[in-house]
Amino acid sequence: MVLAGGYGVVGAEVARMLRARHPSLPLVLAGRTPARGEALASEVGASLQTMDLSGPSPLDFSARAVVTLVNDPTDRLLRACLQAGIPFVDITRWTARVQQALALAAVEPPRAPVVFASGWMGGLVPLVGAALARELGGASVIETAILYDLADRAGEDSIEFMDRLHVGFEVTEEGQRRVVEPLTGARRVELAGRPRRVVRLDTPEQLTLPLVLGARTVSTRIGFTDESATLAFQALQGLGLFHLLRGERFRSLRRALLRGSGKGGRAVVHVEVSSPGGTRAATLVDARGQAHLTATGATLALERALGLDGDAPPRGVAFPEQTPSPERALAALRSLGVELEIHPGADVERRAA
Template sequence: MNHAPHDQLTHDPDGPVLLVGGYGTVGAELTRMAAPHWPLLLAGRTVARGADLARETGATTVRWDLADPEPFASAVRAVVSVVNDPDDRVLRAALDGGVPYVDLTRWTARVQRAVTVAALRRPTAPVLLSSAWMGGVISLAVAALAHELGGADTVDVAIRWDLNDRAGTDSVEFMDRLGLDYEIVEDGRRRSVAPLGDARRVRIGAFPTRVARIDTPEQFTLPLTLGTTTAVTRIGFDSAASTTALLAAKRIGFFRWGRGDRFTSARRSLLYAPGDGGTALVRVDVTHGGRTRTATLTDPAGQAHLTAVGGLLGLRRVLGADGAPAPTGVVLPEQTPLPDGVAAALAAQGVTLDTARDRTAERAA
C-alpha cells in the first residue's frame, strides 16, 4: 500500500513566505511583488530555473516536486500555492502545520474538494481559496460592487482573453474541462450546463467581444457567500476568428471525444499560444434591487500579472497585513472585510477598476 509523503510545514511568524511554484509565469510576478515586503522561499521541481529570479529578488530557492514522494519540510510565515496541487500536498501540509495558506490554481471541483479537506482538518490558521478567475480578483471586484449596491442578486462576468498575452501551462489546464458539464445557479435554482454555450456579444472596455460559458470557481462560491441567485462567467478571445474556432470545436464535440492524453496538446493549443504580453480585460456586472453596477478591470501587464496581484492581496489578507485582522478558518476572496478598499488596492498594483452604473450587455446568439 502506498502512503502519502509526510510533508511538514511549521509556522514561524518571522520566517519566509513560501511560494510553491514561485518562479513560474505567475509565480515570478508574485515573487517580484512580494519581495519588498517579506523574505521569500521559492519552491519548485527544478531549482536551477529559479536561480536568476532568486538573485534578482533576494529570495531563496528550494526543491519541492509535488510528484516526488520525498517529503518536504520547512518553517514558514505563510504559503501560497501557485501550481496545481492535485493531491493536496501543499494544502495538507499547511493545515497540519497551522500555516496561513493561499491557493490560486484550483478549478471548481478542486475548490470543492479543498473546502472538504480543510473542514475535516479544522484549520487553526487562515485558508484562503482564491482560485476564482485571475487569483480571486474577479471576486474582489464583485465584493466592491455588491458593497455599493447593498447586495448581489445577479453577477455576470465577461473575460476577454488576449492571445498575445503570456500564459503558463497551468493557467490553461481548464481547457481539459471543456468537455464536462458543470453546475451553476440561475434564478436561484441549480442546474447543469455545457461549457461554451449561451454565447453572446458583450462590450468589454472599448471592445465588442463574443463570449460563451466557462466553468470557474466564483460561479460556485458567490451564491454561497453573497446569496447571489444568478452567477455566470463567460470567456472570449480578442480574435473573433479564434473565438469562432473554439465554438466550432465545441459544436463538433471535440472537447468530449478528444479528452484523452492523445489530444491534450491539440486542446491546449486553442488557448495556449503565449506571446510577449497583452492586456487583461474583464467586465463585471452586478445587479441588486433593480440597480446595476458595471466594472471593467484592466491590467496592461496581462493576466499573469493580474493573477499575481490576486495572490499578493490574498497573502496580505491571511497575514492581516491589509488593515483588517487576519481571518479564521476557510475563507473566499469575496468575503473581504474591506470591499470599499478594493479599487485602491488594485490601483496600487497598476490595475484599474473602472465602475459605472446601469450598463447592459449586448446579446447575440
C-alpha cells in the same frame, strides 16, 4: 514565505509584487527545477527550494505562509499546510478542486487562515463583485465577461483547464442550481471598445458568490481577442473533441490550441452587479496581462491571510469576497497598476449572440 511555482509565469509576477510591497519579507521560490528560477531569485532576493507536488510522499516543511501558484492535484501541499498550521493561499483550483479542498478542510480543520482565491484572476472577480454589492447594498445578479488576449503569456501549468472544456458544471440561476455546458450560452458584451462574443466557462466564483453574497444568478463568460478562436473552441466542444484530446498524449496539441504569440497582451474583465437598488459595473484592464492581474489577486489574498491588509486575518477558510473591506481592496488594486473604472452598468451592451 514559500511560493510554490514561484518562478513560473504567474509566480514570477507574484514574487516581484511581494518584494515591491514587502521589502523585508523572506521569499522562497519552490519548484521541481530550481535552477530555472536563479535569475528571478537574485532579482528579488529570494532563495530557491526543490519541491515536487506530484511526488508520492507527504510533504513536510515549515513556513510563515504558502502561496500555491501551481496545480496541487492530490492536495499534498494543502494537506501539509493544514496539518502544520501554516497560513495558505491557493489560486489554481477549478470549481471541483475547490470543493475537494473544502472537503479536506472539513476533515483536517485549519488552525491557520486558508484563502481559496481561485476565482478568475486570483479571486479578483469575486472581490470586485463584493465591492460593487457593498455599494448597492446587496447583489441579486452578478455577471462577468472576460476578454482573453491570445497574444498574452501563459505557462505550461495553465493548460490544465483545457482538460475541463468538455465537462458540464453547475451554476446558480434565479436561485436554482442547474448544469450548463462549457462554451455555450453565447452573448455579446462590450469589451475593450467593441462588442465581443463571450461564452460560459467553469470558474469557482460561480460556486462561492451565491453563498457569500446571496446572489440568485451568477455567470462568468469568456471571449478571445480573435473571435474566430471563440467560435473554433465552441465548434470543438460541440463536436466532443475536447473529450478526445484529454490526457498526456495530446498535451502538446492542447498547448498549441491555446498558444498565441506569448509576447504579452492586455487582460480585460467586466463585472456587473444588479440588485433591487440598481446596477453597478466595474471594468478592469491590466496592460501587463493576465499573469500580472492574477498576481495582484494572489498578493491581495496573501495580505488577507496574514492580516497585512489592515483587517484581522480570517479564522479558517475564507474566500476573497468575504473581506471586511472590499473598497480598500479596490484601492490596493489601483495602487498595483490595474486600471479600474466603475460605472452605472446600464450603458453596457449585452445581448444574446
